[in-house]
Amino acid sequence: MATRPLLNAKDASIHELSESETRDILFPHQLEELTQIAIDIGGSLAKVVWFSKATETDEFGGRMNFEKFETQNIDQLIGFLKQVIERIGIPKQKLLIKATGGGAIKYYDKIRAELGVAVDREDEMECLITGLNFLVRQVPNEVFTYDERRNDAPLVYEEPPKELFPYLLVNIGSGVSILKVTSFETYERISGTSLGGGTLWGLLSLLTNANSFDEMLELSKDGNNANVDMLVGDIYGGDYPKIGLKATTIASSFGKVFKASKEDRKKFKEQDISRSLLYLVSNNIGQIAYLNAQAHGIQRIYFSGFFIRGHPVTMNTLNYAINFWSKGKIKALFLRHEGYLGAFGAFLRFTHKRRLSFTENFSVAQKIGGLNLGAVGALDVLPRTNIAFPLLKDKLGYNPDTVDLSSDSKLQYYWIDLLDNNLKDLVQLLLTWQENSANRAAAFETIFRDHLQRLRKEPNAYGRLSIRSLLDLREQCLREMGFNDVFEQIKKNENQVAYAQYNNLISQLDSTPEFERIRHLTDNILAGNMYDWGSRPLAQMLMNGELAFQTARDKVAHPAKFDGLDALRERLMVQAAYKKAVIFVDNSGADIILGIMPFARYLISKGTTVVLAANTRPSINDVTCYELDGILEELSKSDPVILGSLQKLKLKVIGTGSASPCLDFRHVNEELAAECSDADFVVIEGMGRAIHTNFFVKFSVDCLKIAVFKNPQVAEELGAAMYDGMRIFEQA
Numbered sequence: 001m002a003t004r005p006l007l008n009a010k011d012a013s014i015h016e017l018s019e020s021e022t023r024d025i026l027f028p029h030q031l032e033e034l035t036q037i038a039i040d041i042g043g044s045l046a047k048v049v050w051f052s053k054a055t056e057t058d059e060f061g062g063r064m065n066f067e068k069f070e071t072q073n074i075d076q077l078i079g080f081l082k083q084v085i086e087r088i089g090i091p092k093q094k095l096l097i098k099a100t101g102g103g104a105i106k107y108y109d110k111i112r113a114e115l116g117v118a119v120d121r122e123d124e125m126e127c128l129i130t131g132l133n134f135l136v137r138q139v140p141n142e143v144f145t146y147d148e149r150r151n152d153a154p155l156v157y158e159e160p161p162k163e164l165f166p167y168l169l170v171n172i173g174s175g176v177s178i179l180k181v182t183s184f185e186t187y188e189r190i191s192g193t194s195l196g197g198g199t200l201w202g203l204l205s206l207l208t209n210a211n212s213f214d215e216m217l218e219l220s221k222d223g224n225n226a227n228v229d230m231l232v233g234d235i236y237g238g239d240y241p242k243i244g245l246k247a248t249t250i251a252s253s254f255g256k257v258f259k260a261s262k263e264d265r266k267k268f269k270e271q272d273i274s275r276s277l278l279y280l281v282s283n284n285i286g287q288i289a290y291l292n293a294q295a296h297g298i299q300r301i302y303f304s305g306f307f308i309r310g311h312p313v314t315m316n317t318l319n320y321a322i323n324f325w326s327k328g329k330i331k332a333l334f335l336r337h338e339g340y341l342g343a344f345g346a347f348l349r350f351t352h353k354r355r356l357s358f359t360e361n362f363s364v365a366q367k368i369g370g371l372n373l374g375a376v377g378a379l380d381v382l383p384r385t386n387i388a389f390p391l392l393k394d395k396l397g398y399n400p401d402t403v404d405l406s407s408d409s410k411l412q413y414y415w416i417d418l419l420d421n422n423l424k425d426l427v428q429l430l431l432t433w434q435e436n437s438a439n440r441a442a443a444f445e446t447i448f449r450d451h452l453q454r455l456r457k458e459p460n461a462y463g464r465l466s467i468r469s470l471l472d473l474r475e476q477c478l479r480e481m482g483f484n485d486v487f488e489q490i491k492k493n494e495n496q497v498a499y500a501q502y503n504n505l506i507s508q509l510d511s512t513p514e515f516e517r518i519r520h521l522t523d524n525i526l527a528g529n530m531y532d533w534g535s536r537p538l539a540q541m542l543m544n545g546e547l548a549f550q551t552a553r554d555k556v557a558h559p560a561k562f563d564g565l566d567a568l569r570e571r572l573m574v575q576a577a578y579k580k581a582v583i584f585v586d587n588s589g590a591d592i593i594l595g596i597m598p599f600a601r602y603l604i605s606k607g608t609t610v611v612l613a614a615n616t617r618p619s620i621n622d623v624t625c626y627e628l629d630g631i632l633e634e635l636s637k638s639d640p641v642i643l644g645s646l647q648k649l650k651l652k653v654i655g656t657g658s659a660s661p662c663l664d665f666r667h668v669n670e671e672l673a674a675e676c677s678d679a680d681f682v683v684i685e686g687m688g689r690a691i692h693t694n695f696f697v698k699f700s701v702d703c704l705k706i707a708v709f710k711n712p713q714v715a716e717e718l719g720a721a722m723y724d725g726m727r728i729f730e731q732a
Contacts (some may be wrong), residue, residue, distance in 0.1 A: 036096055036350050037084065039077070040127065040342035041103020043174035043198060044213070045306045046071045047343040050084055063361075064347070064379040066340055068306075070212075074107055078114050085115065092117045098346040100127040122346045125179060128171055129187055131345030132302060135337050136160060138358060139379075140666075141463025143302075145331050146315035147323070153407040154312070157464045158333065161300065162396060168298050170289045171341075172305035174198030178292050191292045193285065197307035200281045207277075208270040216274055217311050223275030228268060230255025253280040279317055286321025290330065299330055304338040336376050336463075359659075362462045362473055363447060363480040375454075375461045386657045389665040390677045393698040393732075400664045401466040402695040403717055405459070412459045414713055415470055416452050422536050423449060433489060444481040448474060467692045467714075468662040471534075475619050475659060485618035487533055487588075494531065494589025494621075495631060501549065502593055503638055509598055518569045521599045525706050526725040527553040528595025529686055531587050533621040534661055535710040549590050556708055556725040564729030568704060571731065577606040578681040578702070582672075584613045584656065584663060586686030586707075588623040592631060596685065597642070603681075604645045611652050611679065613672055617659035622686075625655035661688035665697065687711070691718070691726065703730045 037050040048067045069077040085095060095117040099108070104121045112119050135142050143158040150156065169179040169187075175198060178191040201213055210216040226248070232240055233247030234256075254276060257265060289301050301322060308314055319332040337344065362377035388395050405411050423445060430441040451473055459465045462473070478486060505524070509517055530552035533539045541547040558565075581603050585596050600610045614625040623631070632653065636643035645651035657669030663684065676682075682703045684690040690705040691714060705728045709715040712722055720726070 036098070036347065037081065038098040038343045038347035038350075039081075039100070039104070040124075040340070040346060041071055041074075041077075041099065041101040041107060042306065042342075043102060044071055044201065045069065045173075045339070046074070046077050046101075046103060047306075047340050048077070048080070049340060049343040049347045051347070052084075052088070064344075066343075066376065066378075068339065071103055074103070074110070078111065081111075081115055085117065096120060096350070098122055098349060100124045100342050100346045122349050124342060125177070125187065125189065127342045127345030127349065128169060128304065129179065129181055129345065130348050131337075131341035131343075132169060132304065132335070133164065133181075133184055134348060135335060135341070135344065136164065136302075139337070139360060142335055142337065143333050144336070144460075145319065146312065146334060147319050148312070148316045152409065154316070155460050157406075157460070158331075166296075166298050167300040167302055168289060168293050168296075170285065170301060170303045170305075172196050172285060172303065172307035174201075176285055176288070178289060180292075180296055180298065190296065191288060193288055195281055195284050197281075197305065200277055200307070203277055204274055207273050210270070210274070213306075213309075217278075217309070217314075219271045220274035220278045220313055221271075223269065223271035223273070225250070225272060225276040225279050227272040228256055228276040229253050229279070250279060250283070253277075275313070278313055282314055282317035283321050286318045286332070287325055289318075290322050290325040293330060294326075300333060301330060302333045302335065304335060304341050306339040308334060308338055310334070310336070310338075340376070360463075361476050361480070362451070363476040377462070385670040386667040387670050387673050389668045390673050391679060391682060391699045391701055392665055393700050395666075398665060398697065400662070400666070400693040400697070401464075401468055402692055403467060403714060405465045405467065409459070411713070412465060413456065415467060416456055419470055419474060420449065420452050425536065425539070430483060430486060433486065434483065437483075440481045440483065444477055444483065447481070448477040451477065468660065468664070468688075471662060471688065471692075472660050475661070479659075487621040488618070490533065491588035491621055491623070491627065495593065495634075498590045498593035499634060501590075502597075502635065505594055506598060506601070506639065509602075514573060515569065517602070518572060519565060521602055522565065522568070522706060522727050523553055523556070523725075525591075525595035525599055525685060526556045526708055526727070528589075528591035528593075529586060529706070529708045530555060530710075530723075531590045531621070532687065532708075532710060534688070538710060549594060552590070555723050557721065557723060558725050559720065562720060562724060562726040562728060564704075564727055567731070568727065568729040571702065571729070572606070578603065578608045580609040580611065580676075580679040581681035581683060582611040582613055582676045582679045583683040584685060584689055585623060585628070586689065587621050588627065588631075589621070591686075592623050592628065593635070597631075597635060599683075600651065601639075601641050601645075604641065604650055608681070609650050609652075610645070611654060611672075611675055613654055613656050613668075613676075615659060616655035616657050616669065619659055619661045622661060625653050628653045661686075662693040663689040664693065687714075698730070699732065701732050703732075704728070705730070 037048065040047045046069045050065050052063050052065055067080065097117055097119045099119055100122045101124050108119060108121065137160055141157045145156050145158060146154055148154045166180065166182045169181055171177045173196060175196040176193045177189055179187050180190045181187040201216065204210055204216045208219060210219055229250045230252040231247060232245045232249040232251050235251055238247050239245065257268065293301055303318055315334055322330055322332040358379045360377045361380050362375065392398050403411065405415060427441050427445050430437050454461055455465065463469060509520060512520060527549055530538060530547065531542065533542060538547065583596060583600060585592055600612065603610050612628060614628045615622050616625055618624055632642060632646060636646055654672045654675055655669050656672060657667065680701045682699050682701060684694055684705050685707060687707045687710050690707040691709065695718065705726065707726050709720045709722060709724045709726065715722055715724065
């Protein structure tokens with residue numbers, strides 16, 4: 001009997017470029033023709049998670065995809081699975097479906113018979129916990145709280161907890177199960193209630209004309225429960241402060257219906273009935289959850305299940321109940337992937353190798369429900385495992401983003417409008433530089449603009465909004481439309497121009513006294529950093545051929561508040577040489593060849609080993625690690641210092657694991673992290689890496705942050721002006 005191949009989950013990651021609102025996961029080392037499917041069939045909804053082999057086989061092994069169906073339409077689910085299997089195009093004997101939920105038992109024979117593939121059933125609760133444990137730890141902005149008392153920012157994303165266990169998982173489907181989880185493998189069902197989603201859907205089916213749960217939630221959004229429920233104020237004429245009850249507190253759900261005449265009962269609105277019933281069920285669940293948390297001494301309560309669906313009223317009610325009964329000591333925690341925990345956990349049970357690194361791809365984002373506040377993207381597996389950078393001074397408190405957009409509507413609109421206004425120019429570049437790209441360029445423009453429109457209305461739909469997340473979303477949408485390296489030819493052209501100037505520049509620098517040489521070296525880095533196609537004013541100058549290297553140098557100002565040249569010079573000239581420096585590089589062309597490489601060459605001449613950390617995948621005109629290998633090979637032909645340092649391994653290139661114009665030190669290539677563990681000097685170059693992100697970050701070793709302010713909003717925010725240079729030297 002042939003052995004069915006297992007999923008190679010090594011280095012898996014979450015991809016952020018799909019139109020569904022769930023995230024997909026890429027598995028880079030999955031080389032076999034294999035697709036695995038997991039389904040979670042509940043009493044009301046069936047969720048599907050499946051693996052598809054990626055087309056970019058040199059970079060990604062595959063993607064995790066997500067879909068949902070109403071369980072009563074089981075034939076639609078089976079028809080969809082047939083399409084997935086057909087698209088895969090491999091023998092059915094190599095396929096395996098993992099099934100969980102009550103429907104995995106009820107429809108087991110039907111699924112096997114109609115699909116003709118193997119089906120393995122998995123325990124529902126174990127799958128829920130497996131899915132939650134993974135997502136909470138691995139997916140950025142997975143967990144959030146929701147409280148409408150926060151007015152402008154009711155949705156707030158939570159950082160991953162320092163200690164995951166213990167916690168309560170309150171899974172709300174047709175009924176409710178409450179699980180106490182104390183480790184990755186240990187849990188118990190400690191409580192539950194039959195008053196769950198099925199109760200709400202069933203009663204609203206009797207009392208309203210709504211035909212689906214989404215319609216029922218839509219009704220509740222416009223309802224006023226005070227028209228149906230008896231409130232404390234109806235009994236006491238106001239608050240009851242002695243026992244801490246406000247006038248708006250519900251004293252009796254549907255209490256006003258009983259006293260109404262038969263004729264008046266017909267006047268109750270469906271919206272008000274829906275709102276009242278939603279409060280009734282949610283308050284009941286919230287109180288039961290709190291009482292169990294109190295009884296077991298647990299401070300974290302996660303709510304999951306398709307009953308929630310990211311619906312604001314539902315989440316706010318659950319949060320209110322937990323906050324009220326715990327007197328504000330416990331939060332109600334929600335997950336963006338809350339409806340897919342079981343299916344995702346079942347998928348992960350294909351293999352015990354769960355060390356996956358994901359990037360969430362929102363280019364094809366989807367929502368679980370029409371009123372859902374959060375979206376989920378596809379999860380793409382990264383080429384290599386990513387871990388936290390070892391030289392961060394405070395790994396747990398690290399926040400990469402310099403400017404917080406999540407709660408500032410003015411800044412949100414500024415950055416969304418900026419990207420929208422720049423979109424036309426970017427599309428024109430695509431048409432100019434990429435042959436036969438008209439349809440793809442139009443599709444990119446439509447998709448990215450649609451995302452921007454959504455983010456105007458729901459700024460935190462894809463997680464905590466930041467400049468980094470917006471720039472990453474643009475790159476994801478480009479790649480999803482097949483524009484994997486838009487600036488490829490431009491980078492080659494700019495490299496050729498820089499090569500022609502390199503030897504003469506090196507000759508001048510080598511003949512300059514060290515005191516002045518350090519200033520020239522860092523001035524050249526700043527000049528090179530002006531070659532930035534991500535900055536609209538500079539892109540126009542570059543397009544018109546108006547930015548010569550000397551012109552770039554002359555445009556950069558050096559305000560004292562951002563200039564640590566004297567301290568840097570003293571450290572480099574007076575104290576012992578650094579043992580190992582890691583330089584996070586930025587752009588191709590003059591930036592890397594005339595800016596960074598002479599500086600790296602200087603450090604090498606002092607006896608320092610230099611590690612150049614470059615993007616693993618393309619992003620605007622940033623240099624990649626593969627391109628940088630070629631650049632060093634070219635420079636070594638005429639520069640014996642570069643040649644010798646490469647041969648002696650005093651100069652190395654390692655990919656960061658990133659495809660972003662920014663830099664998130666929570667997720668760097670494991671190989672790079674290992675190589676840098678003994679480094680004593682960190683250099684971060686470029687506006688995206690040193691200004692948009694990491695401006696405030698501290699390291700356990702000396703650090704140089706060097707970049708040019710090329711955006712007026714960020715410059716003003718940080719007290720700078722356009723084209724001010726920044727060379728901040730921070731000693732540990």
